[in-house]
Every structure is written in C-alpha cells, then in structure tokens.
Amino acid sequence: MTPKKRSVDEFTYDGTRRVSLLTAIRELVTFRECIWSFAARSFRVRYKQTVLGMAWAVLQPLAFLGIFVAFFGGLVHKGSGASYAASVLAALIAWTFVSNGVAFGGDSLIADGDLVRKVYFPREAPVLGAIISYIPDFAIGFVIFMIAAPLTDAHLGWSLALVPLLFVALMIPTVAIALPLAALSVYYRDFKYALPFAIQLWLFASPVAYPVTQISSDWRWLYALANPVVGVLDSFRRTMAVGVAPSWDLLGISLASGTLMLLVGYRVFKQLEREFADVI
Amino acid sequence: MSSDMSTTSDTWSVRFEDVSKRYRKGGARYPTIGAELSQAVRRLAVRMRGQRPELQGTIALEHVSFEVQPGESFALVGSNGAGKTTALRLLARISAPTGGRVRGRGRVGALMEVGSGLHTELTGRENIWLHGSILGLPRQEIRRRFDDIVSFAEIESAIDTQVKYYSSGMQLRLGFSVAAHLEPDIFVVDETLSVGDASFQEKCVERMSSLIRSGTTVLFVSHNLPAIEAVCDRAIMIDQGREITQGPVKDVLARYIAWMEDRRIDLGALDDNQGAVRIVRATCHDATGNERSRFAPHEPIEIRLEFEGDRPIDQPNVSVSISDGRPGSIIECSMLEDGNAPATVGRRWECRLHLDTLPLRPRLYQIWVEVQEAGGRGQLMEWLEVSAFRIHAPLGTGPQAVVAAAMGGAVDVPYRWEVVE
Numbered sequence: 184m185t186p187k188k189r190s191v192d193e194f195t196y197d198g199t200r201r202v203s204l205l206t207a208i209r210e211l212v213t214f215r216e217c218i219w220s221f222a223a224r225s226f227r228v229r230y231k232q233t234v235l236g237m238a239w240a241v242l243q244p245l246a247f248l249g250i251f252v253a254f255f256g257g258l259v260h261k262g263s264g265a266s267y268a269a270s271v272l273a274a275l276i277a278w279t280f281v282s283n284g285v286a287f288g289g290d291s292l293i294a295d296g297d298l299v300r301k302v303y304f305p306r307e308a309p310v311l312g313a314i315i316s317y318i319p320d321f322a323i324g325f326v327i328f329m330i331a332a333p334l335t336d337a338h339l340g341w342s343l344a345l346v347p348l349l350f351v352a353l354m355i356p357t358v359a360i361a362l363p364l365a366a367l368s369v370y371y372r373d374f375k376y377a378l379p380f381a382i383q384l385w386l387f388a389s390p391v392a393y394p395v396t397q398i399s400s401d402w403r404w405l406y407a408l409a410n411p412v413v414g415v416l417d418s419f420r421r422t423m424a425v426g427v428a429p430s431w432d433l434l435g436i437s438l439a440s441g442t443l444m445l446l447v448g449y450r451v452f453k454q455l456e457r458e459f460a461d462v463i
Numbered sequence: 464m465s466s467d468m469s470t471t472s473d474t475w476s477v478r479f480e481d482v483s484k485r486y487r488k489g490g491a492r493y494p495t496i497g498a499e500l501s502q503a504v505r506r507l508a509v510r511m512r513g514q515r516p517e518l519q520g521t522i523a524l525e526h527v528s529f530e531v532q533p534g535e536s537f538a539l540v541g542s543n544g545a546g547k548t549t550a551l552r553l554l555a556r557i558s559a560p561t562g563g564r565v566r567g568r569g570r571v572g573a574l575m576e577v578g579s580g581l582h583t584e585l586t587g588r589e590n591i592w593l594h595g596s597i598l599g600l601p602r603q604e605i606r607r608r609f610d611d612i613v614s615f616a617e618i619e620s621a622i623d624t625q626v627k628y629y630s631s632g633m634q635l636r637l638g639f640s641v642a643a644h645l646e647p648d649i650f651v652v653d654e655t656l657s658v659g660d661a662s663f664q665e666k667c668v669e670r671m672s673s674l675i676r677s678g679t680t681v682l683f684v685s686h687n688l689p690a691i692e693a694v695c696d697r698a699i700m701i702d703q704g705r706e707i708t709q710g711p712v713k714d715v716l717a718r719y720i721a722w723m724e725d726r727r728i729d730l731g732a733l734d735d736n737q738g739a740v741r742i743v744r745a746t747c748h749d750a751t752g753n754e755r756s757r758f759a760p761h762e763p764i765e766i767r768l769e770f771e772g773d774r775p776i777d778q779p780n781v782s783v784s785i786s787d788g789r790p791g792s793i794i795e796c797s798m799l800e801d802g803n804a805p806a807t808v809g810r811r812w813e814c815r816l817h818l819d820t821l822p823l824r825p826r827l828y829q830i831w832v833e834v835q836e837a838g839g840r841g842q843l844m845e846w847l848e849v850s851a852f853r854i855h856a857p858l859g860t861g862p863q864a865v866v867a868a869a870m871g872g873a874v875d876v877p878y879r880w881e882v883v884e
C-alpha cells in the first residue's frame with residue numbers, strides 16, 4: 184500500500200486557538216465553488232412552487248415605492264434634482280438587496296442546520312451564498328428602474344457606470360451584519376424572531392424614504408458612521424436618480440464603519456462557529 | 464501530548480493529540496445571554512492570569528491520542544455513547560475539539576449519516592453538484608465522476624427527480640455514492656453500511672476495500688465486528704470518552720468482546736422485573752457447586768435462579784433460554800414442555816437447572832428466564848435477560864479467529880478437515 188501522491192494540504196483543528204482571518208479567507212477561496220453552489224441552490228429553490236416566480240423580486244420594492252410615494256411624497260420634497268419616486272426607487276432597489284441579504288443570510292445557518300450538523304464546509308458559505316443569490320434580484324430591480332426612468336423622471340447620466348462599484352460597497356454592510364447575525368441565531372433563536380422587526384426599523388433609520396439632506400449637515404457624518412448603509416444608499420440615489428457623482432466623504436465614512444463592522448462581525452462568527460454543529 | 468507520541472515518525476495521516484471534547488451542559492437547552500456573557504468574562508479573567516480555563520460540559524472525549532498512518536485503516540470500537548462518533552465528527556471538522564489538537568493531512572471525505580447533505584428540494588443531478596462542491600471538489604472533477612456516481616447509486620432513471628420523491632434507500636445510495644467517489648485522502652465512515660439492501664452493502668464494502676487498496680486512509684466506526692476485523696489494521700477502544708486500549712485490531716477486538724462479557728446485570732434495577740414473581744439472583748455454578756462465569760466447552764453447568772413473589776404459587780412453569788446475543792435461542796429448557804413444574808412454592812424459592820453438557824463454542828452466552836402460571840395461562844414474569852456466562856477456549860490461529868469465535872455458529876462439534884485432489 185503506497186500513499187497517494189497528491190499535494191498534501193495539512194490541517195490542524197485546535198478548538199482552543201483562534202483561526203487567523205487570513206487562513207479563513209484563504210479557505211473561502213479554496214471553497215469558492217462551494218459558495219457558488221449554495222448561491223445557485225438558494226436561487227433555484229427560492230421561487231420553486233411559486234406562481235409569480237421571479238416577479239417576487241420586484242414586488243417588494245415596488246410595494247414600498249407605492250407606500251412611500253402615497254404617504255411621504257408630499258412631505259419630503261427637498262429632492263436634489265430628481266423626482267421623489269425616482270430617488271426612492273433607486274434607494275429601494277439597493278435597500279432590498281441589503282434587507283434580503285441580511286434576512287436570508289442571517290437565517291441561512293439554521294435553514295441549513297442539517298448540513299452543518301453532518302458535513303464540513305466553511306460555515307460562511309451558506310451565508311455568503313444566500314446573499315449572492317440575491318444579485319439577480321438586484322439586477323432585475325435595476326432593469327425595472329431603467330425601464331421606469333421616463334415615468335419617474337430619473338436623470339440618467341454617466342454616473343450609472345459607478346453602480347457596479349457601488350454594488351460592491353453595498354455588499355460590505357450586508358455581509359458585516361449577516362455573518363454575526365447568522366452565528367448568533369444558531370445559539371439564540373431570539374435573533375431570528377427579532378430580525379423582521381429590526382429590519383423594518385433599520386429601513387426607517389436609513390435614507391430610503393427620505394434623502395440624506397433631511398439630516399442636518401452637522402450630524403450627517405455621525406449618521407453615516409452609525410449606519411453604514413447611509414453613504415451607500417445615498418450614492419445609489421445620486422448616481423442612478425440624480426445623475427451626479429456620490430458624495431465621497433459620506434460614502435467614505437460609511438465604508439470605513441462598514442469595514443470595521445465586517446472585521447468585528449467576522450471575528451464573532453469565527454469565534455462562535457466552533458460549536459455550530461453541537462448546538463444548532 | 465503524551466511522551467510516546469512525540470517519538471513516532473512524522474509520516475502520519477491523522478493524528479489526535481490529547482483531544483478532549485465536551486458538549487455544553489444541558490444539551491439542547493440554551494443558556495441565557497446574560498449567563499453566557501458572565502461566563503465569557505470569567506473565562507477571559509482566567510486567561511488574563513495566564514491560565515487555561517477549565518473545561519466544562521458533559522464529556523464526550525477525554526485526552527484521547529492516536530495516530531493513523533497513510534493507507535492504514537483504523538477502527539474505533541466501543542459501546543453506544545462511548546465517543547466514537549464524536550471522534551469522527553472532530554476529524555471531519557464538523558465540530559471543534561475543546562482541548563488538544565486534531566490534525567490531518569489531505570482531504571477528508573466523511574460518510575456519517577444516511578443522506579447527509581442532500582437537499583430534498585433539488586434533483587439528484589443538482590444534489591451531486593451541490594454535494595460535490597460542498598466537499599470541496601472542483602467542477603471538472605465532479606463532471607469526470609458524474610456518471611460513475613450515478614451508476615453506482617443506481618438512480619439513472621431518477622436523476623432529474625427531486626430528492627424528496629426518492630425512497631430512503633435511494634437517498635442513502637446517492638449519499639454514499641457521492642462521498643465514496645470523491646477520492647478523499649482520508650475516508651471517515653460511521654456505521655452507514657448497516658443500511659441499504661444486501662447487494663448495495665456489498666458494493667459499499669467493495670468500494671471501501673478498493674479505496675483502502677488505493678492508499679486511502681480509512682477511519683471506521685461500526686458495530687459490525689467481522690467487517691472491522693476484515694477491513695482494519697489497527698483499532699482503538701473507547702469507553703465513556705476515554706481510551707481503554709489501542710493496537711492491532713485483533714487485540715483490541717478481543718479486549719472489547721471480553722469487556723462486553725464482563726458487564727453484570729443489576730436485576731433489582733430492571734424495569735420489567737416488577738411482576739408477581741421477581742428474580743432476585745441468577746448465578747452459574749460448576750460441578751462442585753462453585754460459582755463461576757467461565758466454563759470450558761462441554762463442561763457441566765448449573766444455573767441457580769432465586770425468585771421472590773407476593774404470595775405462594777401453584778405450579779410455576781420456569782423456562783430458561785440461552786442465546787449468544789443474536790435473535791433466537793440456542794438452547795431452551797422449559798417446564799411448559801417437560802412438565803416438571805413444582806406443585807407449589809412459597810414467597811421465596813430457588814430453582815436449579817443442571818445442564819450436563821453444553822456443546823457450545825467459545826463466546827459469551829446470555830441466560831433468559833420466564834415464569835408462567837400453572838398450565839401456561841399467563842406470564843408471572845416476562846422474559847428477562849438475567850445473567851451471562853462465557854465458554855472459554857484457546858483462540859484459533861486463522862485470520863478472522865476473533866470474530867469467528869464471537870459471531871460464527873454456536874454449536875461445538877468435534878470436526879476435522881480432509882483435502883483430497
């Protein structure tokens with residue numbers, strides 16, 4: 184019997200020592216197809232046995248748009264060039280990605296508890312997969328926005344080219360919240376039940392129904408620091424609906440705070456993941 | 464780490480270094496967040512003082528060390544709850560050790576439970592892709608093995624059907640097939656082979672053997688002792704999370720079988736021993752009346768049974784059955800058949816059964832007892848396993864002597880071989 188000739192990837196599993204984030208990220212790269220499979224599966228399963236299918240992807244933002252326009256359309260109208268509807272829709276499409284990503288990413292470990300209990304894979308994979316599986320929904324929302332642009336009076340411009348970059352920026356707070364949330368939900372289901380409510384609150388704490396200019400310019404930096412989606416959502420509104428560049432300082436503050444949250448959240452996740460299979 | 468571990472060579476494929484695993488107290492019950500936080504603060508304080516925090520929770524493994532060489536097949540034996548499955552879960556990296564280190568070289572493929580990792584909303588085809596990539600397999604490798612996986616699992620006609628419409632047998636076959644075709648460097652198998660139909664089981668053993676032949680390291684947990692002896696080179700025996708012994712598979716199995724035999728039955732604690740007639744003592748004696756539990760083949764045995772009852776009983780019919788742990792009895796002696804029931808007995812009485820010869824092969828035998836009313840109209844005491852004895856003889860020298868002696872046919876007859884050409 185001769186041992187197989189294969190590149191030996193040695194692993195040490197030491198429950199009492201911390202895994203370095205670099206090691207963790209390297210493993211994620213190795214398992215990228217696993218993440219992709221989780222994403223593809225979540226996407227395929229999501230609209231199975233539904234009548235409306237992919238239409239669900241746009242129903243949620245459109246419903247909110249209707250509500251906001253009906254109730255706040257008259258109140259908030261210090262728009263920065265674009266119509267209220269265009270501003271809200273641009274922010275809503277981005278927001279829908281965040282809220283779905285956090286809600287389903289946060290629930291994904293419990294949903295895949297059976298797998299977690301039985302198979303090894305990087306525990307981030309189902310969370311990231313769930314978030315990634317909402318990219319098509321975002322794309323559909325974007326297309327709807329473009330189609331509706333003449334109706335909503337959006338000012339389309341060169342700044343639309345920044346949307347893919349902004350989308351990457353949108354991923355940061357989404358992942359930063361979803362990862363620790365998923366981990367904590369494994370231990371305490373309270374998070375699961377508090378989540379829909381918390382997301383509603385978060386929506387009103389974010390510049391979706393109102394532009395960020397509603398906040399006094401003295402406090403805007405704090406707003407963007409405390410809520411890392413502020414700068415990103417504002418940028419979506421500016422680039423898509425108004426046709427101007429993002430306000431870079433606001434975006435920068437939100438990105439910095441989002442990245443910090445991501446680091447802390449990921450650390451929490453890695454700390455808690457050791458006992459996932461035992462307590463889930 | 465124990466000192467003898469550090470002297471071994473550096474060629475290992477799997478290495479457990481003083482591994483402990485404890486589960487949280489209370490199992491599924493979650494402590495409050497407050498308790499969790501205060502616990503975390505306390506642990507942090509201990510760490511700050513430069514000490515290691517004390518381990519907490521129920522013990523699943525305690526200071527277990529072993530090493531498996533590349534290409535070796537290694538068995539973990541022990542009774543239920545001994546910690547075997549926990550050890551495999553640690554190696555498969557499903558859960559983390561609370562103490563010590565688990566180390567491995569190469570990709571671990573694990574087969575732990577029926578249909579592990581199948582998603583029932585997806586089709587068989589989608590599941591193969593998903594499962595393969597979850598186990599870290601690149602797409603082209605899945606593509607290369609796809610047809611093998613499908614034909615091995617015998618699900619060609621159902622490949623595009625959602626797995627929720629599969630029978631449990633089909634799910635098992637699919638799960639095993641995917642896990643077994645990933646060509647892992649370390650293959651971890653947990654008792655799954657006992658499920659499925661006979662022909663598929665045979666295929667599984669064949670596949671395992673071919674993996675072993677091709678140099679895969681195999682860690683095997685099973686209650687199927689013949690399979691362990693046939694497949695494995697070395698073994699470790701665990702009880703209540705602690706190592707009892709480890710070494711060549713024959714020695715460990717012999718020790719394990721002997722250990723199983725030495726467990727005594729606490730008759731007073733039996734739930735089913737609370738009827739109108741209860742057994743209080745059951746012992747075996749040799750020809751001179753000495754109590755013993757070990758006998759040579761064909762040696763006479765006397766079984767003494769002490770009963771107590773709530774009232775005197777007319778014509779209690781005692782039956783004694785001897786089995787070797789498998790379904791059915793090998794020997795049955797019953798007053799219902801021979802008509803030797805005593806006319807009447809008091810509240811406390813003893814019954815002695817003399818077996819003048821026992822033509823039995825060396826292994827452990829269980830004694831079962833039942834008492835029926837006069838005429839066999841109803842049970843005064845239902846069938847209970849009350850005691851055990853062991854027939855002891857030198858072990859044969861054949862390659863599967865340990866297991867054959869433990870699991871083969873039970874009746875001992877003088878025999879000899881003659882080979883003619």
